[in-house]
Amino acid sequence: MTPRGRPRDTQVDERVLRAAAALIFERGYAGLSIDEVAEQAGVAKTTLYRRWPTKDHLAVAVVARLQADHEITETGDIRADLVDNLDKIAAALNRMRAAGGREGPSAGVAGELVAAAARHDDIGELARVQYAERNALGIALIERARARGELRADLDAEVLFDQLAGALYYRVLITGEPVDRAYAERLVSSALEGSLTCQ
Amino acid sequence: MTPRGRPRDTQVDERVLRAAAALIFERGYAGLSIDEVAEQAGVAKTTLYRRWPTKDHLAVAVVARLQADHEITETGDIRADLVDNLDKIAAALNRMRAAGGREGPSAGVAGELVAAAARHDDIGELARVQYAERNALGIALIERARARGELRADLDAEVLFDQLAGALYYRVLITGEPVDRAYAERLVSSALEGSLTCQ
């Protein structure tokens, strides 16, 4: 069941993604020019647009290749497991934030990707599926700790994970504050131990 | 100390912002065309660019006018106070999300504004100051509840507020899930009560 016409040149994808990655990580999202990518990849612009219909789609493809979806580690200690997985999320966010040689509090490429998902339904749908999968893994991790008796029985696992991951994204995208392992530890402590005086 | 030359026509700001607001709320961010705004406002494009140097700046000005910064209410019951203030944040997010007649899980204009803050340092700086003020109000609210003895003494107020606000932004910008008062209540319950089995 090979398709009818001339097959696509598989080298095109590789060369374009490589050139685009070089540009986006050197000059940032605004410095990523489609014409320049096409030229550096030695490919016609029309060929490029056949694969990625907009600059946003191309940028998402570039970043997606580099975010090797991190494996979830599980030691059996929920505190350590949560810190570890949040730290991996934070690392991925920091990589995107730093693209383009940026330093300050700006969200960098991470902010552009949020807009890309808001602009194009297909990108948004794809991203939400990925996030849903990651959320499900985190929730499952929490549920298993609850089954072991580490966590309280009436816990809201979905909300708990939103609180943890959400705080990281909030700082990177909104307030511009740094996120690192130390922050992940504060976060997990606060969420697990609660804030009410002892009941 | 009036400045030297011809004074600016104050009607220009009003007419431009009104025209831009109409366009952005009817057609969304992509449907906001500078040429069209200038035409509908009866103003030359150069005049418009003298006030707002980019489309992003204009869009931020439009949205900023509509987000009458909500007053913080305080009843003395920290649970009710947090739910109330989170609900106001959620309402503002939902307004931005719905601009342009959008319905689905997309972040809508909210996503574009995140990117605008990432692209332009001055917008980012302005936004971060606003967020810092709002965070400070939330943290102060929490601190007063702690002083009253409602909350535990060793609590991390900064992280607690990140958890609450962050979960809202996470759902709107990232996972696309809805945020409403019911969710705010789940959120506050989870954060206040913690997740560990009783210590």
Add this chain to the structure above:
DNA sequence: CTAAATACGAAACTCGTGTTGCGTAAATGT
């Protein structure tokens, strides 16, 4: 009244994204 300073308006311009039309290349089915 005159000069300097600033604002407004109109038109032409640059630049980047994305599209279109057309000629050519490489595969399949009969």
Add this chain to the structure above:
DNA sequence: ACATTTACGCAACACGAGTTTCGTATTTAG
């Protein structure tokens, strides 16, 4: 072989953001 289908490359194009140039209008300083 030959028609069909799809991919590639090239050039021209449409469109919107943002800039530049220049003429005109309105204000203050002297």
